[in-house]
Amino acid sequence: MYFINSFLFCGIVCLIAELILDNTKLTPGHITSIFVCIGAFLDVFGIYDFFIAKCGGGALLPITSFGHSLIHGALQAAEVNGFIGLLIGMFDLTATGITAAIIFTFVFTLIFKAKD
Amino acid sequence: MNKKYEEIVFLHKPKENKLKYAIVAFLVGGLVGLLGEVLIRIYVSCFDLSRNDASLYMIITFIFMASLFTALGFFDKLVVKAKAGLLIPITGFAHSMTSAALDYKNEGPIFGIGSNVFKLAGSVIFYGVVSAWIFGMIRYLWEVLV
Numbered sequence: 001m002y003f004i005n006s007f008l009f010c011g012i013v014c015l016i017a018e019l020i021l022d023n024t025k026l027t028p029g030h031i032t033s034i035f036v037c038i039g040a041f042l043d044v045f046g047i048y049d050f051f052i053a054k055c056g057g058g059a060l061l062p063i064t065s066f067g068h069s070l071i072h073g074a075l076q077a078a079e080v081n082g083f084i085g086l087l088i089g090m091f092d093l094t095a096t097g098i099t100a101a102i103i104f105t106f107v108f109t110l111i112f113k114a115k116d
Numbered sequence: 117m118n119k120k121y122e123e124i125v126f127l128h129k130p131k132e133n134k135l136k137y138a139i140v141a142f143l144v145g146g147l148v149g150l151l152g153e154v155l156i157r158i159y160v161s162c163f164d165l166s167r168n169d170a171s172l173y174m175i176i177t178f179i180f181m182a183s184l185f186t187a188l189g190f191f192d193k194l195v196v197k198a199k200a201g202l203l204i205p206i207t208g209f210a211h212s213m214t215s216a217a218l219d220y221k222n223e224g225p226i227f228g229i230g231s232n233v234f235k236l237a238g239s240v241i242f243y244g245v246v247s248a249w250i251f252g253m254i255r256y257l258w259e260v261l262v
């Protein structure tokens with residue numbers, strides 16, 4: 001069941017994005033930014049946590065989970081440190097993804113050249 | 117005259133098959149999500165990791181593959197075909213960083229790679245942090261006050 005939910009959730013998010021992409025003048029940059037905001041919004045009252053509990057990996061992969069991780073880390077730190085925790089914990093959970101992306105980009109940029 | 121010209125242009129414009137694009141995006145995005153769940157299961161059972169750690173390794177695996185395939189040059193062709201199916205998952209994030217870095221490589225390490233690497237991914241982080249801070253404030257004040 002997890003596998004079907006993963007397929008459906010990730011597929012439907014991509015389908016919505018594709019429909020916006022084809023029917024409006026928004027670029028992929030606009031859409032990813034909007035989806036991150038939506039992901040952050042869905043975590044305010046724990047809706048995205050419900051998706052992750054139900055869909056597993058399929059809910060962690062779309063860019064909406066990036067916004068969810070940002071606010072989730074911030075709120076976790078806010079429970080410990082109070083108000084300033086919103087700033088301390090902002091990158092707690094997304095740091096892995098960003099750091100990995102930077103390091104892999106650095107290594108591969110040193111090795112490879114742009115193909116045209 | 118002008119109207120006739122527009123009619124001819126309209127007839128000969130290549131028609132974008134939106135339905136096909138939507139189905140392809142759905143299938144590719146779904147397969148990416150399915151593969152993510154499969155990878156989590158594999159990591160949990162083979163390397164004896166907790167589910168949280170396994171999902172981190174899964175995300176790193178996807179970033180690694182997207183960066184590598186972009187650097188090798190054939191991820192762009194896949195993105196042209198699958199569009200949102202590959203741009204919305206975390207692969208799109210890694211793809212935008214690696215392709216920007218490769219594009220500006222010949223302008224030097226500082227003003228080429230370093231300052232352009234977040235050209236596209238930067239907006240995601242920027243607006244993500246802004247919206248997460250605003251919504252986090254709302255949630256925090258909600259819990260404190262109510």
